[in-house]
Every structure is written in structure tokens, then in C-alpha cells.
Amino acid sequence: MRERLAAMLTALATAAFVAAAVAWPISYRRAIGVAAFGPDGRPAAVVAAAGSFHVLLSDVPTGPMTAWTVDLRRGSRAAFEAERDTVVVAADRQWGDTVVVPPPVAMTPPTVTHNRFGLAAGFGRDPLGQPGTWFAYASAPAWLVVPLLSIVPATGARRWAVRRRRARAGRCLGCGYDLRGSPARCPECGRPGSG
Ligand SMILES: [Zn+2]
Numbered sequence: 001m002r003e004r005l006a007a008m009l010t011a012l013a014t015a016a017f018v019a020a021a022v023a024w025p026i027s028y029r030r031a032i033g034v035a036a037f038g039p040d041g042r043p044a045a046v047v048a049a050a051g052s053f054h055v056l057l058s059d060v061p062t063g064p065m066t067a068w069t070v071d072l073r074r075g076s077r078a079a080f081e082a083e084r085d086t087v088v089v090a091a092d093r094q095w096g097d098t099v100v101v102p103p104p105v106a107m108t109p110p111t112v113t114h115n116r117f118g119l120a121a122g123f124g125r126d127p128l129g130q131p132g133t134w135f136a137y138a139s140a141p142a143w144l145v146v147p148l149l150s151i152v153p154a155t156g157a158r159r160w161a162v163r164r165r166r167a168r169a170g171r172c173l174g175c176g177y178d179l180r181g182s183p184a185r186c187p188e189c190g191r192p193g194s195g
Pocket residue numbers: 172173174175176177186187188189190191
């Protein structure tokens with residue numbers, strides 16, 4: 001059912017928005033993120049660090065031990081600074097922006113990097129000298145990401161408020177037509193009445 005799917009996607013988007021909003025202030029004190037590993041431990045991660053969000057993707061196998069696991073990653077700001085040379089593949093000092101990747105992916109800098117207005121994207125081949133492998137990352141500042149992520153939850157909340165008001169007034173949930181005279185089906189849009 002389409003409405004059910006929309007509700008599920010809205011719930012997911014709301015969870016992402018809440019997680020990002022919580023991670024934003026934390027990211028100034030420590031790097032925090034979620035890493036998920038696919039077949040042979042191929043990693044994908046979302047990391048919040050220093051006021052930016054970073055998405056990282058790689059086909060470098062980290063081994064069967066990590067395959068199909070999800071893991072919450074935290075690092076102290078001190079550790080983050082100390083390991084900067086190995087865990088950071090791109091840093092834009094001007095924007096105070098940093099890109100962090102899990103250590104297995106981080107040893108080789110990307111061959112392509114773009115960085116503009118706090119946005120960064122990169123692609124690297126053969127990290128760790130493994131021929132035929134690649135990794136990619138993208139990052140954006142939290143002041144851009146968090147408001148964008150709020151669009152879906154805000155729209156969902158507004159829709160929910162409209163429907164609740166219509167339900168209370170005995171109107172069609174779809175179009176707002178007064179259903180008190182014809183509760184079975186909306187004569188305006190054909191939607192079955194809610195009661
Ligand atoms: Zn209607």
C-alpha cells in the first residue's frame with residue numbers, strides 16, 4: 001500500500017534527521033558514525049566529525065570477520081587529532097572540514113578530490129595497494145545536511161496535522177470534502193470514507 005510505504009519512508013527520514021541533529025553538536029568534540037559491512041567486510045560508513053557529515057563507500061574487503069555487521073564508531077577528539085595523518089584522507093583547513101574514513105580504507109589518499117563551499121567528494125583506486133579496488137567519499141557541512149533532512153519530517157508532520165483536522169471535522173482525508181452526508185465514499189475524489 002502506497003500510504004504505508006510513504007509512512008515508513010517518512011519514519012526512516014525522521015530517524016535520520018534526529019540522528020543527524022544529535023550527532024551535529026557531538027561532532028565538534030568527537031568523531032561519531034555508523035559503519036556497515038557487506039560481503040567480505042566491504043565497508044560503508046556515515047561519519048560526523050568537526051561539523052560535517054561524511055559518507056564513505058568502498059569495495060576493499062576487510063575480511064569475513066566483519067562481513068554483515070554494523071558498528072557504531074566513536075573517537076575522542078584527541079585520538080581523532082592524533083590519528084589525523086592516517087584516518088584523514090582530505091582536510092580543508094579553510095572550512096574546518098575533515099573527512100574521516102575507517103582505518104582499512106584510509107591509508108591511500110584519493111586520486112580525485114573536489115572541495116568547494118564546504119562540499120567535498122573524492123574517489124580513490126587501489127587503496128592499500130589492492131589492485132582493482134576502489135573507495136569513494138562525499139561530505140557536506142551539517143548546516144546544510146540537517147535542514148535538508150528536516151524537509152521530509154516537516155512535510156510529514158504537516159500532512160499528519162491536516163489529516164487529523166479533517167478526520168475530526170468529518171471531512172475526506174484526501175481532499176477535505178465534507179463527508180457527513182456521504183460517509184461511505186468521497187463524491188469529490190472517490191476515496192473510501194474513514195467512518
Ligand atoms: Zn475526497
